[in-house]
Amino acid sequence: MKSQPMKDDQHAPILRTAYFRFYEELNDFLPQGQRKVFFPYSFTGKPSVKDTVEAIGVPHTEIDLILVDGESVGFDFNLSGGEHISVYPVFEALDISPVIHLRAEPLRETKFIVDVNLGRLAQKLRLLGFDALYRNDFLDDEIVDISLKEKRIILTRDRGIFKFNNVTHGYWVRNHNTRKQLTEVINRLQLENSFHPFTRCSHCNQQLQPIDKEELIERYPQHVPRDTLKYFDKFWVCSGCDKIYWQGSHYQRIEKWIGKLTSREDAQKTTDTYNSR
Template identity: 50%
Template sequence: MENSATFRFYEELNDFLPREKRKITFEYLFNGGPSIKDAIEANGIPHVEVDLILVNGRSVGFDYTLKGGDCVSVYPIFEFLDITSVCLLRESPLREMKFILDTHLGKLAKYLRLTGFDTIYRNDYEDKEIIRISLAEHRVILTRDIGMLKVKSVIYGYFVRSQIPREQILELLKHFDLYRLIKPFSRCIKCNGKLTEVEKEEIVDQLEPLTKKYFNRFFRCTGCQSIFWEGSHLNRMKELISEIEKRKESKNQGIG
């Protein structure tokens, strides 16, 4: 016997819906008694992007069995709004933002590390390994593969909308409200290790003649021991940080 329920998805969850279903209440037809998680994903929404489900005004978990006549409201992640008392989907909200990226987001990984975020990336990771590390280390999976975000065991994840790396980092900063956590040039873009300032005299024997001549401020990675200095890429990154700050100001003023 076919039953029906009404669904309403809020904010960026509408990105996954066809235009005719965005930002409205619509009817959902189903047979049997599917879980609310299965019904949500049948509508194209990865469960990891959902933080709160209300059925007939009551908060429910992913295992709730959908019934005919139910009125369902689905809300996106509230990373910096504590909804612990009403959210039944996860044991606790994620507070420390750490990431692991799929193989298609290498340039985004560099941007995240340059802005100071703990970011794991390798171009040979398989989906199963990404999911395993995410669960073990409580990392948010960033991906352009919706299918990976629908894997049942995945808890934290986000579908990156933009395909342009520079826009992707701005998208993430806005979505997760990360502006106050930015620490430029504090992580190694090669291995994700932390950078510490080092005296020139300590590493002078590792420098090329022109680097030794024209630069005086140096940083060393505590992981791979790579040496960094304020080279030609610095101005480009300062431009990005400046753009980030402008976006932050616009957000605070309610612009855009």
């Protein structure tokens, strides 16, 4: 009996290939061989370009523009194979209004929620006056939920949080050093003109309120050393935790540090907070 020739499996999924190139800091998410060059990516079916770039390893929150064969497309564009796809990061200074802007509109008020690995960064942001919510026991789904409800930008060292499809505003912090992290976030999000220093408690994130010396002595007689009361006249109290702040010995040093951040120069020295009790 002669053997019959094997027939092709009519039901085998068709393997298709598209060619991707990622630009600027999006290359941070890629292995060395895929950086700054077009590379092939194979798939089956007709997946959306959003699902595909995330399968490659790039969070959608970092993307602002996708060109398919030179035409801008939305995240819901379906691939069919053979496309050349250019993927660009969030544009801050460049007007790309004529093409499809993929992220949500910029947040009117810059507020953050900071993951468990970035507690010191949260303190620095508060020192500059930014609303930076932080707790060392936040779970990823809690962070995403709060981000959406309160319109906060997620700052994280964990790329896994961007696997939540409903995340709209997030930034993966590249640096490990707190000082460099702060400079990175300021420069990347162009925050230089948004500082309101000495307006927020670096410990609990609540607003500071001015308080007269006489009222301070009456309400918080044990909170401030006598010498401080003798040499200083301006005081602030945290509306959340009742900590007292004044323009102590660190104040001028912090002002100089803030000046360097404003001019996009990295500070050589930073202080954790101004004087407080």
